Amino acid sequence: xxxxxxxxxxxxxxxxxxxxxxxxxxxxxAKLNTSCAAINFHAANAAELGQYGISxxxxxxxxQKSFDANAYANAIAAYAxxxxxxxIIVSSSADAKFLAPLxxAKLNxxxxxxxxxxxxxxxxxxxxxxxxxxxxxxxTQLLATCNIIGVGNNAFGVIxxxxxxxxxxxxxxxxxxxxxxxxxxxxxGKATIADADVVVSGGRGLKGPENWHLIEDLAEVxxxxxxxxxxxSDMGWRSHDEHVGQTGKxxxxxxxxxxxxxxxxxxxxxxxxxxxxxxINNDPEAPxxxxxxxxxVGDAFEVVPELTKKLKAFKALG
Amino acid sequence: xxxxxxxxxxxxxTSKINFTENNTVFDSGGVQFVINPNDEFGLTRxxxxxxxxxxxxxxxxxxTSKSDxxxxxxxxxxxxxxxxxxxxxxxxxxxxxxxxxxxxxNSYDLIxxxxxxxxxxxxxxxxxxxxxxxxxxxxxxVGLEVDGxxxxxxxxxDGGREKLKGSLPMVIxxxxxxxxxxxxxxxxxxxxxxxxxxxxxVVPAQQVEAIxxxxxxxxxxxxxxxxxxxxxxxxxxxxxxHKEANVL
Ligand SMILES: Cc1cc2nc3c(=O)[nH]c(=O)nc-3n(C[C@H](O)[C@H](O)[C@H](O)COP(=O)(O)OP(=O)(O)OC[C@H]3O[C@@H](n4cnc5c(N)ncnc54)[C@H](O)[C@@H]3O)c2cc1C
Numbered sequence: 001x002x003x004x005x006x007x008x009x010x011x012x013x014x015x016x017x018x019x020x021x022x023x024x025x026x027x028x029x030a031k032l033n034t035s036c037a038a039i040n041f042h043a044a045n046a047a048e049l050g051q052y053g054i055s056x057x058x059x060x061x062x063x064q065k066s067f068d069a070n071a072y073a074n075a076i077a078a079y080a081x082x083x084x085x086x087x088i089i090v091s092s093s094a095d096a097k098f099l100a101p102l103x104x105a106k107l108n109x110x111x112x113x114x115x116x117x118x119x120x121x122x123x124x125x126x127x128x129x130x131x132x133x134x135x136x137x138x139x140t141q142l143l144a145t146c147n148i149i150g151v152g153n154n155a156f157g158v159i160x161x162x163x164x165x166x167x168x169x170x171x172x173x174x175x176x177x178x179x180x181x182x183x184x185x186x187x188x189g190k191a192t193i194a195d196a197d198v199v200v201s202g203g204r205g206l207k208g209p210e211n212w213h214l215i216e217d218l219a220e221v222x223x224x225x226x227x228x229x230x231x232x233s234d235m236g237w238r239s240h241d242e243h244v245g246q247t248g249k250x251x252x253x254x255x256x257x258x259x260x261x262x263x264x265x266x267x268x269x270x271x272x273x274x275x276x277x278x279x280i281n282n283d284p285e286a287p288x289x290x291x292x293x294x295x296x297v298g299d300a301f302e303v304v305p306e307l308t309k310k311l312k313a314f315k316a317l318g
Numbered sequence: 319x320x321x322x323x324x325x326x327x328x329x330x331x332t333s334k335i336n337f338t339e340n341n342t343v344f345d346s347g348g349v350q351f352v353i354n355p356n357d358e359f360g361l362t363r364x365x366x367x368x369x370x371x372x373x374x375x376x377x378x379x380x381x382t383s384k385s386d387x388x389x390x391x392x393x394x395x396x397x398x399x400x401x402x403x404x405x406x407x408x409x410x411x412x413x414x415x416x417x418x419x420x421x422x423x424n425s426y427d428l429i430x431x432x433x434x435x436x437x438x439x440x441x442x443x444x445x446x447x448x449x450x451x452x453x454x455x456x457x458x459x460v461g462l463e464v465d466g467x468x469x470x471x472x473x474x475x476d477g478g479r480e481k482l483k484g485s486l487p488m489v490i491x492x493x494x495x496x497x498x499x500x501x502x503x504x505x506x507x508x509x510x511x512x513x514x515x516x517x518x519x520v521v522p523a524q525q526v527e528a529i530x531x532x533x534x535x536x537x538x539x540x541x542x543x544x545x546x547x548x549x550x551x552x553x554x555x556x557x558x559x560h561k562e563a564n565v566l
Contacts, residue, residue, distance in 0.1 A: 066480075070455070093476060094473075094474065094475050094476050095475070095476075097441050097457065098445065098455075098457050098458075098473075100445075101414075101442045101443075101444070101446045101449070102445050102446070102448065102449040102455065103449075104411065104442065104445075104446060104449075105411070105414065105445070105448075105449035105450050106449055108411075108529070109529075110411070110529045110530045111411070111442055112530065113439070113440060113441060113442070114439060126533065130439065131437065131438050131535070132335045132436075132437055132438075133439060134538075135335040135537075135538075136337070136535050136536065136537050136538070137536040138438070138532045138533075138535050138536070139532070139533045139535075139536070140530055140531065140532050140533065141530060141531045141533055142529070143528075143529050143530060143531065144529040144530075178453070178454040178485075179454050179456070179483065180482065180483045180484065181480065181482060181483075183480070184475075184478065184479070184480045184481070185478045185479050185480075186475070186477050186478035187477050187478060192476045193476070194476035194477070195476060195477075198565070222566075230499075234498070234499055240474075240494070241474055241477070241479070246331055246436060247355050247356070247436075247493070248494070249474075254565050255559070255563075255566075265331065265332055269331070272538075275563075275565070276559070276563045276565050278555070278559070279544070289544050290544070292544045293544065293545065293563065294544065294545050294547060294555060294558060294563070295544045295545070296546070296548075296549050296552070296555060297546060297549065298549030299549075302549070303549050306552055307552050307555070310552050310553060310556055311556060
């Protein structure tokens with residue numbers, strides 16, 4: 001029995017979510033009274049996982065650099081049985097949700113994504129995960145010999161627990177690819193909805209794309225990602241990849257600020273698992289006020305620039 | 319070209335989510351079931367491929383006869399044939415295994431499923447199916463071009479898009495972007511009449527064993543009342559976010 005975390009990388013460095021996945025894996029291993037190792041492709045700083053209690057990283061660079069789900073799944077499926085892995089921990093990133101089902105099928109492993117806490121039972125392994133797009137939780141038993149747990153973004157948190165970490169270089173086995181990358185477009189240097197601590201989101205209440213500087217300026221002060229409601233992307237005011245909600249991207253951030261968004265059930269479903277929600281809306285009856293932690297009833301065109309100004313001053317003070 | 323679209327049957331997005339039998343069973347009383355929105359985008363894209371390049375579009379669903387109206391709707395908006403694999407859907411792995419067995423006996427060039435179902439949000443079935451069949455898979459698919467023996471599929475990634483090319487057959491996990499909301503079709507009278515004549519086959523299941531089981535549901539704790547801050551006192555909001563919520 002042992003725990004394995006899959007630490008994701010990007011541009012040859014660990015992704016931010018690796019810290020939370022490592023913290024979860026180490027805490028689970030402690031409960032199981034066993035060890036927790038990591039597997040990583042390409043991160044030059046893989047040893048930093050030691051900060052979160054990982055003492056051994058299996059590191060390979062003989063796979064394609066840009067994430068290749070099938071090749072990575074093949075390599076991990078070859079590694080896991082040889083190393084007696086019984087619990088595999090992944091994140092809830094788009095890449096992890098690509099990789100995990102492939103790996104689960106290859107290993108005939110059980111898989112539960114969007115898990116919000118450590119298992120409540122170890123045998124049979126029982127985890128709590130979100131369902132019905134955050135309108136409920138379900139307690140799921142994973143009954144295979146090896147099971148995969150997908151930790152919800154920001155659901156567990158990061159636990160610092162520094163140990164010595166050895167990085168063992170090995171050639172990954174069985175790395176066959178069945179897709180060829182034609183192109184990749186990625187906005188550089190901008191916080192993404194998946195990774196940002198803060199997301200500032202705008203709705204139809206902003207009246208038109210020409211007013212989006214309100215959202216962007218506020219986002220800049222907070223180092224936040226920008227997002228929007230579905231009609232805003234449908235009308236082409238903002239690009240599709242900003243659309244959040246039940247049929248868009250899920251948001252599970254520390255702070256979600258909704259501006260000129262009414263709070264329709266489909267919107268809320270996708271953003272509800274964010275820790276703290278703030279709503280700015282001129283209609284006190286807007287349903288978002290029932291789902292938010294903090295609210296300002298007011299005109300976005302007045303409140304948002306004022307808030308941006310005040311936050312700038314606040315941040316300048318440190 | 320033969321296209322298979324995998325259909326999940328889910329509560330409508332506005333449904334109130336409740337549970338019965340000591341929180342072990344989803345309460346479907348008064349709930350309207352629909353084609354899973356992500357699957358509907360995929361089905362619409364399949365119908366376009368049929369109209370532009372010529373194709374047979376089949377839909378398949380693992381479930382009980384309760385889902386038949388959902389499959390009839392797929393036929394009414396343009397699918398040519400529906401299959402229902404006759405067993406309750408228990409977990410992602412068993413559904414994927416049932417579908418894999420079905421696909422092995424009926425050959426398809428392209429298999430379109432949804433990014434995830436909006437009820438259990440597992441997002442497991444399409445990837446597992448592709449791995450079981452050992453064919454390429456592209457999830458979160460927002461663009462798709464099919465050309466003879468290969469396909470180029472675009473997936474949404476955190477902060478951008480990636481275009482991937484692979485040989486057919488391929489599995490994709492579709493979502494909005496594959497077609498737009500306004501492209502979705504509403505069944506008309508003619509479509510509904512035609513659907514009655516279209517083949518609808520109930521296929522016996524393999525009876526594979528599930529490897530996970532949902533034991534109990536729980537609703538989130540009721541939310542505390544929102545704290546309202548006057549629009550002319552935003553310092554108070556910053557103070558609350560900083561000191562109380564600890565998020566600044
Ligand atoms: C199957 C299905 C799936 C869906 N999926 C999604 C989804 O994933 N994501 C999503 O967002 N929606 C989704 N929707 C749509 C959803 O039902 C709502 O229509 C949508 O969220 C509303 O967007 P909005 O809040 O921007 O616009 P509106 O509902 O029009 O709200 C605009 C708000 O702005 C406020 N406002 C106006 N002027 C000002 C001002 N000057 N200052 C401050 N506030 C102002 C108004 O009071 C109002 O509350 C889905 C719908 C369906 C049927």
